[in-house]
Amino acid sequence: MNDELLELAVGLARTAGAATVAMRPDAIGTTTTKSSDTDPVTEADRHAEQMITEGILGVRPDDAIVGEEGAGIDGTSGVSWYVDPIDGTANYVYGIPIYAVSIAAEVDGSIVAGVVYNPESDELFTAAKDQGAYRNGTAISVTTDIALNRALVGTGFGYKPEDRAIDGAVIAHLLPQIRDLRRLGSAALDLCAVAMGRFDAYFETGLHVWDYAAGWLIVEEAGGRCLGRDGAEPSLQMMIAAHSPLAKDLGDALKLAQETASVGGRVGTD
Numbered sequence: 001m002n003d004e005l006l007e008l009a010v011g012l013a014r015t016a017g018a019a020t021v022a023m024r025p026d027a028i029g030t031t032t033t034k035s036s037d038t039d040p041v042t043e044a045d046r047h048a049e050q051m052i053t054e055g056i057l058g059v060r061p062d063d064a065i066v067g068e069e070g071a072g073i074d075g076t077s078g079v080s081w082y083v084d085p086i087d088g089t090a091n092y093v094y095g096i097p098i099y100a101v102s103i104a105a106e107v108d109g110s111i112v113a114g115v116v117y118n119p120e121s122d123e124l125f126t127a128a129k130d131q132g133a134y135r136n137g138t139a140i141s142v143t144t145d146i147a148l149n150r151a152l153v154g155t156g157f158g159y160k161p162e163d164r165a166i167d168g169a170v171i172a173h174l175l176p177q178i179r180d181l182r183r184l185g186s187a188a189l190d191l192c193a194v195a196m197g198r199f200d201a202y203f204e205t206g207l208h209v210w211d212y213a214a215g216w217l218i219v220e221e222a223g224g225r226c227l228g229r230d231g232a233e234p235s236l237q238m239m240i241a242a243h244s245p246l247a248k249d250l251g252d253a254l255k256l257a258q259e260t261a262s263v264g265g266r267v268g269t270d
């Protein structure tokens with residue numbers, strides 16, 4: 001069943017990805033905003049989510065679907081889909097070729113299939129539960145034995161000024177403790193960068209499940225670990241991804257950075 005769900009997700013990700021590329025730049029003229037004046041959404045986001053939703057229901061009419069652009073369909077099959085039609089919309093609007101379609105399938109509460117597809121680079125990241133993680137069909141794995149002070153760490157920031165102030169204060173305390181920081185602008189591709197060793201670690205606060213569900217499975221099938229705050233599961237409060245020892249060390253450093261920055265830790269409000 002997991003293979004069938006993955007195959008469906010791959011086909012829809014490729015189709016929706018091609019459509020978002022084709023719709024640019026006309027779609028740019030339809031840009032509006034959501035949670036803040038800097039949180040864009042375009043007609044391409046909405047169109048891609050509709051394509052994916054219709055594609056799933058056309059094959060699996062009893063599944064549930066949660067999408068970033070409003071898809072909220074209850075199901076009775078026990079299978080739920082988490083869809084981010086364009087993760088990295090700001091990059092899409094600016095013509096930066098770093099954005100992805102992210103689709104994950106969850107069965108009885110466990111993510112079992114995940115796809116992250118960058119249509120600009122034609123990079124297809126896939127994973128099915130207990131079957132490994134792949135980039136364009138080639139197995140990928142996280143880096144290991146990397147100490148925090150040698151780690152290249154990805155991150156991202158929220159859209160609201162008050163959240164960004166907290167994010168910046170935490171970064172100020174963390175930056176001297178790591179090799180360096182990268183900010184790609186797509187959580188799904190940040191997680192895939194960890195899965196294939198382009199990043200040693202990644203963290204972000206304020207992500208929604210559609211941002212990280214597929215990337216979470218891809219990281220863990222690539223030998224990594226995804227954590228939330230205080231070692232809990234990832235959530236709006238925190239997503240940390242790395243090889244397990246580094247994920248724990250980064251989590252400890254972030255907790256201290258939040259305390260040192262005298263912030264209670266952003267709980268995520270996007």
Ligand code: LIP
Nearest residue numbers: 086087088089156157185186187
């Ligand atoms: C984006 C994330 C990114 C985060 C942005 C935004 P969107 O998702 O992928 O990591 O830093 O604030 O949430 O809104 O482009 O789907």
